[in-house]
Amino acid sequence: DTxxxxxxxxxxxxxxxxxxxxxxxxxxxxxxxxxxxxxKKPPELMFVYSYEKLSINESVPSRFSPECPNSSLLxxxxxALQPEDSALYLCAxxxxxxxxDHQKNIQYFGAGTRLSVL
Amino acid sequence: xxxVEQDPGPFNVPEGATVAFNCTYxxxxxxxxxxxxxxxxxxxxxxxxxxxxGNEDGRFTAQLNRASQYISLLIRDSKLSDSATYLCVVxxxxxxxxLIWGLGTSLAVNP
Numbered sequence: 001d002t003x004x005x006x007x008x009x010x011x012x013x014x015x016x017x018x019x020x021x022x023x024x025x026x027x028x029x030x031x032x033x034x035x036x037x038x039x040k041k042p043p044e045l046m047f048v049y050s051y052e053k054l055s056i057n058e059s060v061p062s063r064f065s066p067e068c069p070n071s072s073l074l075x076x077x078x079x080a081l082q083p084e085d086s087a088l089y090l091c092a093x094x095x096x097x098x099x100x101d102h103q104k105n106i107q108y109f110g111a112g113t114r115l116s117v118l
Numbered sequence: 119x120x121x122v123e124q125d126p127g128p129f130n131v132p133e134g135a136t137v138a139f140n141c142t143y144x145x146x147x148x149x150x151x152x153x154x155x156x157x158x159x160x161x162x163x164x165x166x167x168x169x170x171x172g173n174e175d176g177r178f179t180a181q182l183n184r185a186s187q188y189i190s191l192l193i194r195d196s197k198l199s200d201s202a203t204y205l206c207v208v209x210x211x212x213x214x215x216x217l218i219w220g221l222g223t224s225l226a227v228n229p
Contacts, residue, residue, distance in 0.1 A: 031215060042205060042219030043162065056215060090161055094215075105150065105214045109161040 003027050004110035006091050012116045015081060021113045023074040023091030032074040033107060034066060035090040043090055049074060050096060081117045088112045121145065124206050124220035132228055135196045139223045141206030142188045150209035151182055153191050155202045156222065162205060166191070196227045 004025045013019050023032065031050050035043035048056035049068040063085075065077040074091055092107040124141045131137050143151075151168035166173065168180040168189050179192040189208075193200055206220035 033215075042221060045216060048215050050215070088159075096214075105209065106152070106164055106167065107217065108164070111161050114159075 004091055004093055004108055006089075006110035006113050008113055009111065010114050010116075012118060013078065013081065014118050015083070017081075018077070018079045020078065021076040021089055021091075021115075023076075023110055024072055025091075025093040025108075025110075026072055027093060027108070028071075028095075029093035029108075030071060030096040031094045032068060033092040033094075034064075034074065034076050035092065035109075037088045037090055037112070047076075078115075081115075083117050086115055086117045088114050121218045122206055122208050122220040124204075124223045126221055126223060128224040128226055130226045130228060131196055133196055133198060135227075136192065136194050137196060137225065138193075139191045139204055139206075139225075140188055141190070141220055142186075143206075143208045143218075144187070145208075145211050146184075146187060147211035148208045149211065151180075151189050152207040152209075152217075153178075153180060153189075154205040154207055156205060157202045165204070193225075196225075198227050198229060201225055201227045 007022045033048050034046040036046055037043045045058050046060045047066045052068045063080050067075040090112045091110040094105055094107045121144050153165040154162040155165045156162045166180045168182045170182050172181040177194045181190045203222040203224050205222045208218045210216040210218055
């Protein structure tokens with residue numbers, strides 16, 4: 001179904017580990033997003049990349065470090081996480097379009113990485 | 119007042135029932151509206167964009183009332199597979215990248 005692919009699907013890490021989440025899309029979208037979602041809550045925006053440049057950082061702690069190596073790939077590097085960082089991490093992508101072009105701005109989500117921090 | 123408000127439910131309905139969800143938004147300058155569906159432990163999936171004239175896709179009908187600042191979703195002839203959380207989403211006015219999410223309405227369709 002989804003054309004946004006995230007790996008790994010599940011990740012368990014200790015508080016001293018370093019790991020990376022990966023996201024890939026081949027829809028030609030030039031905006032890519034990281035969200036964090038806790039149980040029974042809506043997704044919370046973390047970062048937005050537009051044309052491979054970071055355009056929004058929602059005051060995310062520095063233990064989360066995004067990277068956009070090219071227009072199809074988005075990474076989220078994790079280091080020294082806390083147990084409260086355990087959540088579903090969702091990647092999304094959309095076309096870049098004007099505000100009036102509602103349909104082109106639709107965000108499509110990957111299946112997510114379920115992260116547990118021990 | 120929250121920016122996007124939904125009745126959290128849960129709504130429990132029998133198969134074949136018609137169910138309606140409402141959502142209100144606070145910023146009258148908002149222009150883009152969506153309903154996403156999220157199954158348990160899965161990602162949100164776009165169900166419908168909401169257009170000013172109202173739009174229909176099979177058993178689903180979305181309506182927008184700008185004067186009252188609310189959006190509705192009507193599901194006819196409910197199926198067991200419609201059981202999910204339905205998220206009302208409003209694009210932040212003046213920002214084509216930020217979405218404002220409601221907390222979601224839980225629907226359980228029972229046999």
